[in-house]
Amino acid sequence: MLYGNDVAPPIGDYGLIGDCRSAALISKHGSLDWLCWPWFDSPSVFAALLDIEKGGFWRIAPAGDYTTTRRYIPGTNVIETEFQTSSGRLRLTDCMPVYNSDYERKNLVPDREVLRILECTAGEVRLDGVFAPAPNYGDCRCRWIHKPQLGIRMEFLGGATWLRSDLDWQMRGEYAFCDSAMLAGERRYCSMVLMERGPAVLSALGAWSEAALHQTIGWWQKWSGRCEYQGPFWDEVVRSILTLKLLNFAPSGALVAAPTTSLPERLGGDLNWDYRYCWLRDASMTVTAGFGLGYHDETEAFIEWLLHSTNLTHPGLLPMYTVYGKRAEVERALSDWGGYRHSRPVRIGNGARDQLQLDVYGEVISAAAQLDEFNKKIDGASARVLHGIGRYVGEHWHLPDKGIWEPRRGDQQHTHSKLMCWVAMDKLLKLRESGLLKKLDTERVKRTRDAIAHQIKEKAWNEKKQTYTAIFGGEEVDATLLLMSKHDFEPADSPRMRATYKVIREELGAGPGLLYRYRDNLSPGEGAFGICCFWAAEYLALGGGTLDEAETEFRAILRYANDLGLFGEEIDPASGAVLGNFPQGFTHIGLINAALTIAERKAKQRNRKPAA
């Protein structure tokens, strides 16, 4: 078997590299098993993660047995994997080069490149390299040509890739292999470039690739060096913001939820969705994380994208958009693909694209309102968008909807959706108080806000069970109820919130630090939900518990990150394994916000002590 294994490795065995336009997953075994080129939501070039035979992969590893250790070069998204074999040691450095603009002006650089540098650091290592791309989800006829001085070209409808290397790659049918041996001190280069609409820029390898690596490390370290965070869990926070930056589509400012599709929420099950789109449901939390860490330019660009790239559907908002603000692709299944460890179907596009999700309105308004909180301007065009969205909420807040978790079933009166409608109205009023949105019908908005609050307090509170519930008049709880305090609807230390937290812990708890998002007949087999775990830590830090409790909770969740510090969407409570699309922006946003809240609480306690 060309891939060398029956199934793809555990999801947590992967690390992510990228260039803020697309991203690649590389396993501990040096196999690049996922890459959609040229954009996040483009068809895949490598996708062995979802089908080891049809998907395509690019492995560079030692032949025979080995052990691996790996790390991100500090402050970067460049992965170094060390392979130890019985005869020697090999270091593989993987990145997708990014350059500062001055360098790009002075040098012709490839549009898109994956650069893999090998160095034998001890003894002798024989390689086991396989280069087997499969463009367009493996459904593309390719034309392979080997030009001795230029490299291996693979041409397909819509573009071409070139593999260049100073190692000896030999073509064999529709793949290339390399079994060269490397001796201690040798350093070799492999570069794959893509060009869609023009001649490719081919890497000159050697010093040229060293310069590309140097530029990339410098670019990432400069970027991560801008992080203003000084609080606890610094390493994890910086790794999280670096991961979010990998999910950021720089040309438009959008942020994709994850770079993958169809990694299962339930191993072997059918909860497999395409996450290569930009969801609005985490907009305000993203903005809090971005501003909180000092990334003002990126955060403002994201808000700009939120308000203006989505204008094709205004004043209505869709749950998700493409990186350019278009509707997500119609959902379809790659019916002949095996899926990640037999988790089928593999889905492309997202069927939730047309759902009514009222929470997104509050998210967008709350995100934009943070511009004012951080003393940024809201221009006239943005103000008009906010007015429009506000009017829409005023007219539609009472409707049942699908809610944040997008179940593929009927609409219901979700408490979280109502909460976010309340947030929308509340934030609009706060903006008006700040002297913005002068045309706002304050009385009407106030009436709507109060009516929503009344409904939540009356209909979402279950007196018998002593808890807020996920839907009006319901019995079940949902982790989103913890956000009531974050959004200033109900203080974290209020009796109602403390009681709700207790029920959530009892009913949704999945072990130390772990929480399910909800439990119902759809849930069995699903893992604990990453961001919900961080919401619990944040709730405690907001006043629902002591600082110690919040930190303990936070630390407990951190144990479930992979060796590179990456989180997926969910965590299998039994094994601790990563589930769902990977890495997941939502989870890393939760981590950053919880850390920020813990740091704030810590600072408050510090300031209080001298006075006492």
Place this chain on the structure above:
Amino acid sequence: MTLHIHWGQLIFWGFVASLALVGTESIAQELGLTRLNLPLILGAAVTPDRDRARALGVLLHIVMGWLFSLFYVVAMSFLGGPKWYHGVIIGLAHALFICVIGLQILPGIHPRMASETHGPSSSRMLEPPGFMGLNYGVSTPLAVFVTHAIFGAILGAFYR
């Protein structure tokens, strides 16, 4: 034989034909027929900055289109005057020259283009077109022929 050039017509229709040439080339790229991007190749001869190269290349391509318009007008006069099909014949001949000779010698004269013989170096990294431009896709010759036939047809049909 005396040849009278109507400069105003030549400048106007030469410009229109050049725009059509750049436009149809661009459409051919979008359709995935070819990666031959003459604006990028021309601009990259002047600057390594890809964005500037593309913009500058469009201007250079239009200026060259004007110069070639003069050649087309002269050539059409030898065929019996401007007619759309005379323009197409000259366009096809021009395309044949580009594919067989022009693209072949390009790596030798382009300061940033790699050669098939020596491979890329730190100063010459642009993928060479190869015979008939086939490195840029198997449909490249077709795209070159069609776009230049359109260029010639416009000049032949409208230049008077």
